[in-house]
Amino acid sequence: MPSPASILALIALFVALGGTATALQGRNSVKRDDIAPKAVSTNKIASKAVTAGKIRGKAVRQGHIADNAVGPWKMKLNATGAVAGESSTTSTTPVDLGGPTATVKVPSGALVAIQAKATMRATGSNAARVYLYEPTAVPNPSMVMRTAPSSFQTRYSVPGTGASGADEGVTSKVRSGWIVMEVPAGTRSFQLRFSATGGTAIFKERRLTVAVIK
Numbered sequence: 016m017p018s019p020a021s022i023l024a025l026i027a028l029f030v031a032l033g034g035t036a037t038a039l040q041g042r043n044s045v046k047r048d049d050i051a052p053k054a055v056s057t058n059k060i061a062s063k064a065v066t067a068g069k070i071r072g073k074a075v076r077q078g079h080i081a082d083n084a085v086g087p088w089k090m091k092l093n094a095t096g097a098v099a100g101e102s103s104t105t106s107t108t109p110v111d112l113g114g115p116t117a118t119v120k121v122p123s124g125a126l127v128a129i130q131a132k133a134t135m136r137a138t139g140s141n142a143a144r145v146y147l148y149e150p151t152a153v154p155n156p157s158m159v160m161r162t163a164p165s166s167f168q169t170r171y172s173v174p175g176t177g178a179s180g181a182d183e184g185v186t187s188k189v190r191s192g193w194i195v196m197e198v199p200a201g202t203r204s205f206q207l208r209f210s211a212t213g214g215t216a217i218f219k220e221r222r223l224t225v226a227v228i229k
Contacts, residue, residue, distance in 0.1 A: 143216035
């Protein structure tokens with residue numbers, strides 16, 4: 016039989032080889048140096064556990080983002096607003112008929128490309144008119160489409176303007192184009208507004224698309 020001294024020596028050896036474990040007491044007791052390097056892997060983090068408030072300002076830089084990981088829609092560089100329902104106005108000055116509206120974030124020095132579409136008509140010998148409006152970039156609504164027929168006609172915006180009193184825009188979408196302009200940096204909300212030269216102007220299937228060109 017081993018002597019008591021040998022038994023104590025073996026116990027001491029087992030303790031030395033196995034190390035010691037200390038129980039963590041209470042809440043908030045796990046500290047940074049309690050976690051081994053690389054011990055917390057991706058699959059150990061709960062979904063949506065890391066929120067924006069947990070990321071230090073400017074900690075995520077361009078080199079940390081994979082190519083094509085952030086699409087332009089995530090940065091609000093493109094936006095489209097559409098209204099399918101029918102609306103009408105007798106106003107001879109531009110009014111808001113409930114959109115469409117498209118909001119984008121414009122970086123400093125960037126350009127904005129805009130395209131509008133609307134199906135419209137006017138009663139009597141009058142014309143329906145569509146304007147582009149943005150409180151900062153286009154504070155005075157600018158006409159981008161106009162049509163006089165009493166039956167519905169779909170028109171698309173194009174750069175430039177027609178002769179005074181002539182129809183604006185085109186009826187062929189393959190001949191439509193982008194209106195490109197420089198606007199102040201910041202969040203910009205573009206909107207279509209509407210008027211009639213007289214009588215009643217009726218609009219439907221309205222769409223506005225805005226894209227930022229960096």
